[in-house]
Amino acid sequence: MQLTKEEQEMLDGKYGNAVKSSMNILVSLGEIFGAKRLIDVASVQIAGVSYHNLGDAGLDYLADLAKDGKVRVLTTLNPAGMDMENWKALGIPEDFADKQIKVIEAFKKMGVVTTCTCTPYFIGNVPHYGQNVSWAESSAVCYANSVLGLKTNREGGPSALASALTGKTPEFGMHLDENRQAEVIVNVDAGMETITDFGALGYVIGKKIGKKIALIRGIEKASVEQLKSFCASIATYGGTALFHMEGITPNKTTVPKDSVDVSQPELDKAKEEMNDGEEPDIYAIGCPHLSLKEVEDIAKRLEGKKVKKEMWICVARPIKRTAEQMGYIKTIEDSGAKIACDTCMVVAPIKGRFKCLATDSAKGCFYGRGKNSFKVVFREIPELIEEATK
Numbered sequence: 153m154q155l156t157k158e159e160q161e162m163l164d165g166k167y168g169n170a171v172k173s174s175m176n177i178l179v180s181l182g183e184i185f186g187a188k189r190l191i192d193v194a195s196v197q198i199a200g201v202s203y204h205n206l207g208d209a210g211l212d213y214l215a216d217l218a219k220d221g222k223v224r225v226l227t228t229l230n231p232a233g234m235d236m237e238n239w240k241a242l243g244i245p246e247d248f249a250d251k252q253i254k255v256i257e258a259f260k261k262m263g264v265v266t267t268c269t270c271t272p273y274f275i276g277n278v279p280h281y282g283q284n285v286s287w288a289e290s291s292a293v294c295y296a297n298s299v300l301g302l303k304t305n306r307e308g309g310p311s312a313l314a315s316a317l318t319g320k321t322p323e324f325g326m327h328l329d330e331n332r333q334a335e336v337i338v339n340v341d342a343g344m345e346t347i348t349d350f351g352a353l354g355y356v357i358g359k360k361i362g363k364k365i366a367l368i369r370g371i372e373k374a375s376v377e378q379l380k381s382f383c384a385s386i387a388t389y390g391g392t393a394l395f396h397m398e399g400i401t402p403n404k405t406t407v408p409k410d411s412v413d414v415s416q417p418e419l420d421k422a423k424e425e426m427n428d429g430e431e432p433d434i435y436a437i438g439c440p441h442l443s444l445k446e447v448e449d450i451a452k453r454l455e456g457k458k459v460k461k462e463m464w465i466c467v468a469r470p471i472k473r474t475a476e477q478m479g480y481i482k483t484i485e486d487s488g489a490k491i492a493c494d495t496c497m498v499v500a501p502i503k504g505r506f507k508c509l510a511t512d513s514a515k516g517c518f519y520g521r522g523k524n525s526f527k528v529v530f531r532e533i534p535e536l537i538e539e540a541t542k
């Protein structure tokens with residue numbers, strides 16, 4: 153791989169150990185994937201923040217990098233294992249909290265923005281169309297590539313952090329236009345109105361075409377929130393990092409020859425398959441983390457009501473702060489629902505505490521089952537609130 157003089161010096165250790173070991177990771181990755189050079193990134197999103205996933209080995213690795221490492225570009229963090237301020241109310245054990253705080257302190261020392269969210273594009277991590285970035289978190293990667301028109305591979309935690317500490321990434325995969333062209337047309341013939349419609353659509357398309365890049369036709373309009381839900385779902389059930397939605401998403405693509413169809417009965421079946429038919433004991437909304445508009449909507453629906461079950465509303469802290477100014481958070485908390493910042497029902501260590509998760513998130517259903525061994529119930533937000541307050 154061709155390195156500039158500065159990149160070679162980074163690799164040789166002129167800029168310290170954190171930069172040197174980061175460069176080692178990026179150059180090795182580039183060589184494995186046949187990259188010819190490194191390119192600059194405009195921002196980074198790091199995943200693998202929960203102590204639950206990192207363990208002590210991960211914490212030691214971060215503490216070591218933090219001795220002399222400083223990020224060179226805007227860098228945000230994915231959700232952690234707990235709300236960094238309100239963890240006691242969410243029932244997080246103290247020994248876990250101690251370790252999670254140390255993880256976040258290491259990131260802070262490196263200059264990372266330590267609010268933890270999977271929707272960094274709602275809190276200011278939004279480079280402009282066409283820029284290269286280095287993002288981890290499958291739903292955010294899919295949103296970045298497809299909806300924002302950024303260019304990123306699906307990074308792992310260590311490679312994203314290496315990009316943050318050097319401002320670089322190897323140029324391969326999704327950074328190259330020839331790898332961003334649609335491979336199959338998906339004709340959608342179904343009523344697309346709600347968040348769960350889009351979640352179910354991601355489930356069906358993901359299972360049908362896997363990682364292939366879709367050119368999706370037949371959808372007339374989609375809100376930011378619906379696209380957020382769709383990105384999380386198609387990335388979870390298909391593993392894709394990019395799709396094109398005709399008339400809605402910004403990237404140009406060639407038109408492939410192959411096509412598949414998606415019908416209303418397939419969407420209905422997908423919704424049935426994400427329902428285990430049991431009595432929920434936790435309701436969680438905000439996977440991926442909510443927009444301000446969604447928080448407002450939830451507050452209006454909860455106004456004057458009391459929730460009878462555990463209910464988590466997952467949102468980035470800066471969105472919570474704005475929602476606080478508008479009075480939405482007080483309304484939600486007065487109902488007994490809990491605001492969970494920095495975390496979610498999947499990455500928090502709540503396995504065993506609950507049996508059945510009710511959510512509007514197709515991704516939440518997948519990980520609720522797979523990671524936390526929950527039964528799941530898949531419903532629209534108005535239905536979830538109706539059920540939890542009756």
Ligand code: F3S
Binds near residue numbers: 231270439441495497
């Ligand atoms: Fe975000 Fe947690 Fe869902 S990280 S995408 S809310 S599983």
